Amino acid sequence: MTTTDTPSFLPEALCFRPREALVDIGANLTHESFTRDLDAVIERAQKANVTTMIVTGTDLAHAEQAVAMAERFPGLYATAGVHPHDASRWSDELARQMAALHRESAVVAVGECGLDFNRNFSTSAEQEKAFEAQLALAAESGLPLFLHERDAGTRMQEILKAWRDDISRAVIHCFTGEAKTLYGYLDLDLHIGLTGWICDERRGHHLRPLVKEIPLNRLMLETDCPYLLPRNLPAKLKGRRHEPALLPWINREIAHWMGLEEGALALETTRTARDFFNLDTASQES
Template sequence: MLPDALTFTAPAPLVDIGANLTHESFAADLDAVLERARSANVTTLILTGTERAAIEAALTLCERDALVTLHTTAGLHPHHASDWTPAFADWMASAAQHQRVKAIGECGLDYNRDFSSRTDQKRAFEAQLELAARTQKPLFLHERDAGVDMLDMIKQWRDDIGDAVIHCFTGEKETLYGYLDLDLHIGLTGWLCDERRGHHLRSLVRDIPANRLMVETDCPYLLPRNLPAKLKGRRHEPALLPWIVREIAHYRGEREHELSVSSTETARRFFNLPLTEDA
């Protein structure tokens, strides 16, 4: 249970475009997590597929009878880029055809941790750019401290791929403008709720057009640090997305309802979801 101070209800239905619900921290109480999401008016979740096991688990979750609508992405996170093999490429091409797979990714470049070599990261990312071009599914992208190379690779493929979103954007102004110049979408999380590292985002969110902005928790990670009450265990969950929307709306100088409606409409278009879906 969430404490009363953390029980929020969005003024309009929300789409959480980045929820890592296959994470082990959700294993014991997933039904309750989904129930709280629905009560918070977070009606659609896009699960994040980062490697084969996570994608398979996400597809299984998508088939269950849930209070919210579940879809997933399918890709290989740059942390796992060294796992890209011809066999995995064949499996990914098949998984991408599943009706619940709404985007290719999470894929991209991460020079912050370099868990896979940068050569392997670029190789796996290039292959997933090609898959997105071939399937014409949107891209769900990850980038940390790699904006220059990311922009360069996307520019080379921009005429061939469709829509793409930089999920959990944390970069600087120059990188943001570079992505917007390429007509990319931007996903915002509770990062701007972090007094240690999110300040620069607060002055940038006004620059993102409403039809390019989507919202996400990236749960169980990135629990907002400025929540009005402490949360035991510090596990983030979709029911807290309305708080993030409230914070983003504040720094954009717009009403919470306005941002809720626009971000949901943008997400439904981006992921090819029914615009009138109410689940």
Template sequence: MDLIDIGVNLTHDSFDRDRDAVLQRARAAGVAQMVVTGASREHSPKALELARAHPGVLFATAGVHPHHAVEYTAECDAEMRALHRHPEVVAVGECGLDYFRDFSPRPAQRKAFERQLEIAAETGKPLFLHQRDAHADFMAILRGFDGRLGPAVVHCFTGTREELFDYLDRDWHVGITGWLCDERRGRHLRELAKSIPAERLMVETDAPYLLPRTLDPMPKDRRNEPAFLPHIVAELARDRGEDAAVTAARTTATARAFFRLPAPAG
């Protein structure tokens, strides 16, 4: 398989001890390219650093997750804009709204989101979006930028049928993770996955989070990693009634076009 993991938190400290081995296992599993998520002032520069150290294999996003919205100052905005001048940074985000945790006050979340949408509007880069329990405000803010934004992907989709079709009606893309494999919380996704057009569907691990619960054997440390992406693809393909090779090829082609990634060397 030639897969692209569109969302992996490789800057997470759980990878500090064996990051190179994690990358080797990913390659051995058929994960040819990965987009490293930048989600804070601390980790967005680290994502770029990793992408520059692994040209053609790793790419980065740069943004501030709603959990960290209170850190989105004028200085932070300048830092994000500087990061987006680098070609290895292929998307704006992770940005959006999260009313489930409310780790940052909602007004701060909305302001940080709007500031990052301005960056996307000015640079023309794709958006890497996060939304949880904030759908109405999320859609309202994005409607305020109608006609100014390029493509968008709602990363780690876990929402309702209504939310999914609101996104698809706006021609946005959808990222599916190992949440699909969670018999407690993700069962509804197995049915919804059939409704996502191939040209709008991408796959991701969100590692080290969201370890697929159907993985066998389970890693002893319970840490998710990009090498488990083929497992997610196999489950997704089964739900869509496709051969896994078809799902792999289509999601890879979609991701490569969305993020404007070069074909991998060799």
């Protein structure tokens, strides 16, 4: 099974509703695997008390789709940016189109943008050019940044340090790095997004002792669905597609490693996310 499989239901053992509402700050709901059952996916999320979802826009087409979703479904918002994989496509015209999207009330962050020196689908020079151009857009709009980084922590921090006084807030989404990289981001007053990676005993074990180092007012939760299906689920899915309704399992795992009650972590991360993305104001404007 692949992430393109679209299960019509979740096993009952996976469906529970935490007392505190949750915010999924990174949901790739424009992915083709959600085409056939998006309404059901959002309904399941709401039943799991995942009341707010931020749909990630990784290029112009997906950002426009994310905005359309946010306009259609209450509780959904959008980001708009160009992923480092697509940095080679950056142009002055694309910059103008992105700036226009950033003026939409549904758009609450610039991104997903950043650096990825792991796969290098675009050259490092192309990535840095597109990244700095989007930092300029964030400075101009005042929107926070939704950042991607893989194997590029040192260079990412160098660039962000030079721009830090010009941008408002920034979150390193789907953080999977080591302690040195984490401390560098925290020193820059950045926020950290954690996913189901921490639920994976094969590769997420190094994160477990690190989560206690993240202040609660800098920590946010995300699924990064349909990817990174948590491995702490008590029942198997028919497919391998992740979705926002499973965010409570990520909250449970992180709470365990932080030594917190699940409700306390949910309350704090939701408060942090609403403040970071200025969601109360965005709701009023939409």
